[in-house]
Amino acid sequence: MTDTIPEMRDTILQMRDITKTFPGVKALQNVNLDVKAGEIHAIVGENGAGKSTLMKVLSGVYPHGSYEGQIIYNGEECAFRSIRDSEHKGIVIIHQELALVPLLSIAENIYLGNERANAGIVDWDETREGARAVLRKVGLNEDPDTLVTNIGTGKQQLVEIAKALSKEVKLLILDEPTASLSEKDSAALLDLLLGFKAQGISCILISHKLNEVSKVSDRITVIRDGRTIETLNKADITEDRIITSMVGRPLEDRYPARTPEIGEVVFEVKNWSVYHPQHRDRQVIKGIDLNVRKGEVVGIAGLMGSGRTEFAMSLFGKSYGVKVTGEVLLHGKKVDTSTVEKAVSHGIAYATEDRKTFGLNLIDHIKHNTTLANLWGVSRWGVIDDLAELDVANDYRKKTNIRSSSVYQTVGNLSGGNQQKVVLSKWLFANPEVLILDEPTRGIDVGAKYEIYSIINQLAAQGKAILVISSEMPELLGITDRVYVMNEGRLVGEMPTAEASQEKIMRAIVRAEGKVAS
Amino acid sequence: MTTETAPQAATPAEAAAPLSIWGALQANLREYGLLLVLILIMLFFQWTTGGVLFKPLNLTNIVLQNSYIIVMALGMLLVIVAGHIDLSVGSVSGFIGALAAMLMVGWKFPPELAFLANPIVAGLICLVIGAAIGAAQGYLIAYYRIPSFIVTLAGMLIFKGLSLSILAGQSVGPFPAEFQLLSAGFIPDFIGAITLIPASQGVQPLVLHGATLAIGIVAVVGMILLSIRTRARRTARGYESEPFALFAAKNIVIAALVLFFTYMLASYKGLPNVLVVMGILIAGFVFLTKRLTFGRRIYAIGGNPKAAALSGIKTERLTFYIFAIMGALAALAGMIYAARLNSATPKAGQGLELDVIAAVFIGGASALGGVGQVAGAVIGAFIMGVLNNGMSIMGINIDLQQMIKGVVLLAAVFFDLYNKNKA
Ligand SMILES: Nc1ncnc2c1ncn2[C@@H]1O[C@H](COP(=O)(O)OP(=O)(O)OP(=O)(O)O)[C@@H](O)[C@H]1O
Ligand SMILES: [Mg+2]
Numbered sequence: 001m002t003d004t005i006p007e008m009r010d011t012i013l014q015m016r017d018i019t020k021t022f023p024g025v026k027a028l029q030n031v032n033l034d035v036k037a038g039e040i041h042a043i044v045g046e047n048g049a050g051k052s053t054l055m056k057v058l059s060g061v062y063p064h065g066s067y068e069g070q071i072i073y074n075g076e077e078c079a080f081r082s083i084r085d086s087e088h089k090g091i092v093i094i095h096q097e098l099a100l101v102p103l104l105s106i107a108e109n110i111y112l113g114n115e116r117a118n119a120g121i122v123d124w125d126e127t128r129e130g131a132r133a134v135l136r137k138v139g140l141n142e143d144p145d146t147l148v149t150n151i152g153t154g155k156q157q158l159v160e161i162a163k164a165l166s167k168e169v170k171l172l173i174l175d176e177p178t179a180s181l182s183e184k185d186s187a188a189l190l191d192l193l194l195g196f197k198a199q200g201i202s203c204i205l206i207s208h209k210l211n212e213v214s215k216v217s218d219r220i221t222v223i224r225d226g227r228t229i230e231t232l233n234k235a236d237i238t239e240d241r242i243i244t245s246m247v248g249r250p251l252e253d254r255y256p257a258r259t260p261e262i263g264e265v266v267f268e269v270k271n272w273s274v275y276h277p278q279h280r281d282r283q284v285i286k287g288i289d290l291n292v293r294k295g296e297v298v299g300i301a302g303l304m305g306s307g308r309t310e311f312a313m314s315l316f317g318k319s320y321g322v323k324v325t326g327e328v329l330l331h332g333k334k335v336d337t338s339t340v341e342k343a344v345s346h347g348i349a350y351a352t353e354d355r356k357t358f359g360l361n362l363i364d365h366i367k368h369n370t371t372l373a374n375l376w377g378v379s380r381w382g383v384i385d386d387l388a389e390l391d392v393a394n395d396y397r398k399k400t401n402i403r404s405s406s407v408y409q410t411v412g413n414l415s416g417g418n419q420q421k422v423v424l425s426k427w428l429f430a431n432p433e434v435l436i437l438d439e440p441t442r443g444i445d446v447g448a449k450y451e452i453y454s455i456i457n458q459l460a461a462q463g464k465a466i467l468v469i470s471s472e473m474p475e476l477l478g479i480t481d482r483v484y485v486m487n488e489g490r491l492v493g494e495m496p497t498a499e500a501s502q503e504k505i506m507r508a509i510v511r512a513e514g515k516v517a518s
Numbered sequence: 519m520t521t522e523t524a525p526q527a528a529t530p531a532e533a534a535a536p537l538s539i540w541g542a543l544q545a546n547l548r549e550y551g552l553l554l555v556l557i558l559i560m561l562f563f564q565w566t567t568g569g570v571l572f573k574p575l576n577l578t579n580i581v582l583q584n585s586y587i588i589v590m591a592l593g594m595l596l597v598i599v600a601g602h603i604d605l606s607v608g609s610v611s612g613f614i615g616a617l618a619a620m621l622m623v624g625w626k627f628p629p630e631l632a633f634l635a636n637p638i639v640a641g642l643i644c645l646v647i648g649a650a651i652g653a654a655q656g657y658l659i660a661y662y663r664i665p666s667f668i669v670t671l672a673g674m675l676i677f678k679g680l681s682l683s684i685l686a687g688q689s690v691g692p693f694p695a696e697f698q699l700l701s702a703g704f705i706p707d708f709i710g711a712i713t714l715i716p717a718s719q720g721v722q723p724l725v726l727h728g729a730t731l732a733i734g735i736v737a738v739v740g741m742i743l744l745s746i747r748t749r750a751r752r753t754a755r756g757y758e759s760e761p762f763a764l765f766a767a768k769n770i771v772i773a774a775l776v777l778f779f780t781y782m783l784a785s786y787k788g789l790p791n792v793l794v795v796m797g798i799l800i801a802g803f804v805f806l807t808k809r810l811t812f813g814r815r816i817y818a819i820g821g822n823p824k825a826a827a828l829s830g831i832k833t834e835r836l837t838f839y840i841f842a843i844m845g846a847l848a849a850l851a852g853m854i855y856a857a858r859l860n861s862a863t864p865k866a867g868q869g870l871e872l873d874v875i876a877a878v879f880i881g882g883a884s885a886l887g888g889v890g891q892v893a894g895a896v897i898g899a900f901i902m903g904v905l906n907n908g909m910s911i912m913g914i915n916i917d918l919q920q921m922i923k924g925v926v927l928l929a930a931v932f933f934d935l936y937n938k939n940k941a
Contacts, residue, residue: 319828344830358828361821363888372818373829375811382811387755426829 012037012202013171018069020062021052022413024405025508027053028067028226034302035171040193040203042213044247045223046445047417048403051206053094054223055173058204059093060086068224068415074173077163089172091411094160094177096206096443097356100148107131107144110163126199134162138192152305154185156478159190172196175313178212179443180303180353181472184194190216208236208445210239211243222246247447255478256450258457258481262481265332267348267434272326274314274489280322285311285510286489288326292434292465298455299497300469301505307489309353312436316350317343332436344373347433351423353442353469359423362412366404367393369422396425401451416443424452428459436467455485473502539858550768552882552897555930557775559901563908570911571904574786577779582701582858584903585792586611588896590874591881592803593844595895598878599807600821600840602659602666603885605871606673610845611852612867613677614644618769618853619690619862637697645849651677652845653838660837673936674871690863703860705729713849726781727788734780745769770851777877799847803892818838820887876923877902878929901926915918 020028028050035041043051056062058071060080071078073089080086083093099491100109107127116126131144140158148156157177157387164172174193176184190212193203207213213220214237222229222245229245244250258473284307292298300308313320315328317340328337330346337343352358360369370393371378378389393407400421404414411422420443427435437456441449454480460466470476476483476497483500485493485508493508563571570576590607597604616801621640621883632907633639653674659666692698709728717723745765752759759765783789818826819833827833832885849871856862911918 316828317830339827341830341831342833350828352828357822358824360825361818361819361888364817368814368817372814372831373825375814379811383809384811384814386809387751387757390757391755 001285004136004477005315010037011035012074014070014072015054015058016070016072018054018057018067018071020057020067021312024409026226026441027278027444028057030069031223031226031228033221033228034231035202036218037203038197038200038202040205040216041176041217042205042207042217042220044207044210044213044220044242046403047193047421047443047448048415049223049246049445050226051223052175052415054192055093055175055204057172058086059083059091061093087167088393090168090169091173092164092171093168093173094157094164094175098153098156098160100156100159103147103148105145105147106142106151106159106162107137109142109148109159110134110165110166114167124129127198134165135145135159136164138162139188144488145289147163154181154304155400157181157185157189158192161189169201171202171204173206175206176443177205178207178209179416180439183473185304186212208443210242210446214239214242214288225445226249237359243446244481246445251446251450254446254450254474256454256457258461260295260460260481262296263463265291266294266330267292267467268332269315270327270329271322272311272315274310274321277320284321284489285314287316287487288486288491290491291338292467293475294463295460296467296482297466297468297480299476300467300486301476302471302486303509304471306486308486308511309438310488311489312350312438312467312469313352316436317339317349318501319350322427328461331358344430344432347431349373349427349430349432349434351427351438351440355419355437359426360411361420365410366402366406366414366425370396370407370425370429370482373426377429377431382415392429396429398426399455400425401448417445421448421452422442422457428455434467436469438469439471440468441470449475473505475504485509544886552880552894552901556897556904558739559904562912563904564607567908567911570619572782574782576907576911577782578786578905580791580900580907581783581793581796584899584908585790585796586854586858587703587870587873587877587903588899589799589847589851589854590827590870591843591877591895591899592799592892593840593847593882594842594878595803595807595890595892596816596872597666597844598875598883598885599820599887599890600816600837601823602810602837602840604655604666604670604841606651606655606670606677606842607844607848607851607874608867608870608872609674609677609681610867611622611647611855611870612846612865613651613681613684614648614849614854615866616681616685616690616858616862617647617699618644619693620684622694623692624685624690637694641678641697641853644853645846646851648824649842649846649853652848653842655845655925656838656841659841660834666841678868680936681862685862685864687864689861689863690858691859693857693860697853698860699791700795701709701790701792701854702860703760704788705733705791705794707788719731720825724785727784730784732779733789734777737780738776742769743774778797795850795854800892803896812836812839813881820889822888841864873902874899876927880927882934884931898930901930 011034013495015033018028018031031054045051057067060083063081064079110131111127116123118174128144138158138161140155177189177272218234220237268291270289272285272288302308310320313353314324318324318338328335335346371389378385378392395408402418402421411419441452454468477500480497482496484491485505487509492512618640620637624639627634655669658664658669707727707729709732712726712728713722715721749759815831816835818831819836824831855866877899878895880901881894904924
């Protein structure tokens, strides 16, 4: 494919010496970026390196004047004062966190702020027609009148892209578009990008999934600590090369080694069933039996939407679903986990996959977020010991390597990956006996992943029981001792990790789907 | 101090560092900016009223006139930080005032129930009923998830009607002398008067209320010791603090303000009883919001209710308690108000909720929940109070007064948002 791209294509975008400071933080320092017409240009770097910030500068989220440096696009210097200005020029950004309005329809979302209207009156026929046309382009087969809340994350991501296409995009910026997509959806999305490339649309792609990045991108720019390190050409791209550049040293292993010491069964779930909160006769979780031993790391594999998060949340204080039935046993004794507080008091913790909605108080700082689930740990008679709390927050900030100006930085201002680490810190501090981690490394860079795996290992070595839900099969195979496979609310397989492989897991899923179909 | 500040502020690199003087000053500006605004407004009225505002008598009056607003603003702060609103507090306070009047004066109890008319018993009954009213509204809001706006709007109408009904449309009073002490009394001078300038021909005598002075001094010394201890403990644990110059300046300014205020009160009749009640409540609520887990959880549910619930916080129960507290405070405010007027009127308390809510928002609370400070709410209430007082002394018409207060509310929230966006 590379041969088909002429080496000296026109440069469509140049960012020169971009410097951006926030109070107390220098997020970008003299960053340079060149993007050629019709290329897929990836930006990689650790959490908090400044990738999202750079793209916000480019798209006018941070207006001209709030940063230093030049943006030259199509040969002219640009001074975008808002997102609208950059969109006029055909630069469209899809942010790390999706920005769709859940209770509006797909069509309404696509034309939000850009309505098909005459004299302020919306032309619904044209809206639907236009929406259908762009949906076709992204290969999404949904009725434009469907509410966005009723479609899955993968499809929502496609709606975002359709929205970008409706604006005559020339340079599409995608900030971690595949972070919450299944492998299949990710592949489809990347194919779509390759298709765009053929039509002459340039893409800037930010991702922590280095396999994807190395597959589709023509060039890769690495950013570390707010500085450009280098730009790699297609010929030089290998995962190891990227990692070395990102982290500053080669990373020997992706998964830390450990010798499991597995004891007796600590945590057991019996015949767990849950129904959908709105469609009350739809069974979401169907009689699940599972156990985790002392010092064991157990994974739950499955496709997006297989019910893993719903299962975990229903276990954790019935935070999901209705008509929850079944038993939870700790050390062979039945325990009541019907409220979050009771679950926590029994030593069960659940670290959510959706940090913004369920995990964090975004307007408060790191310190308060870290201690929220275990205020008892820093208080006596209901009075908080401020300094003890500060110690704890600093301690966990160091342990999970959170990049921030201090523990007083507002969590909403942290980079996505660092927010994830705050969620982890919070539950680590709660010191649970059973820890359920739902996509614990979503949006986290390779180096930090390694650190989180190390923390998981330490917890296991301390004798905790750990349940990991992850959509990245290599990760499950790399860190667990045993894997359950879930499909449509049922466990359809169980195997020791030593005997497991991606193929075996997929086979278990496919076999189950076959059974359902027949 | 100024020589130290200037060169540091000049270098932008230093300015970005979080603990430089300039940085610390900026961080403090929002917190203390409001206090500065209050002082400026007071100085402004001191000037336009020809020196009346700072007369001891008038300062005492400002405290008395705003006490019930401040008492309710404390509860309203919790409600608003938790992401709710309470529109019923004005009517509830009016209703409790009416109830107090009927218990002590209006209803003729048979002898075996006569104890109900005792001011202390009646006061306690009123507090309990206020808390119960708040709890009932809180129950509907927390457990049935009816929006607080609607529940308390209904409450406002209901209790407006109820006070009319139990007073039968009449004013009821006067209250027993003991009850009036709540609003009209001053603390006894257990130390004795201190005469600075004896009465003689030609000069104004100046006699100070000894106990008030003593309490003021003890409070200031305690405050300074406390902040020195906090600072020392931080340093001992290896944490940096704000620059010493700023720390000292802050303490000196606040101590000077409190001492000045104490002196003013002492040169009139001393510390009003109601200020003692208010002082204890304010200190209690500062402690509650800053140090208690209970307070921390309120900020958490206001900031992100779902994340709070998934962290093991019982959001429903917390909401329920918050409204119960609000109800009790509205009851206390209603009694203070009635005791001040020395009668309960059917119209008492009406519209007060708006002043209370305005005070909390001027004080920097966010309408979205999760943000707000007790000190801010109290200063916000005083800003409104001083505006009322100053404009009345100047003889500005009520219509214009309303408009000016509206503009002040808007300006306060505007600058707060502007500041936040800039940061
Ligand atoms: N509004 C803000 N105020 C203060 N600091 C900020 C703000 N936004 C970003 N930062 C800081 O700027 C740095 C870069 O953040 P950015 O979001 O660009 O990282 P990123 O490379 O996208 O990381 P991730 O992979 O985790 O998404 C971080 O240290 C972050 O804390
Ligand atoms: Mg980012």
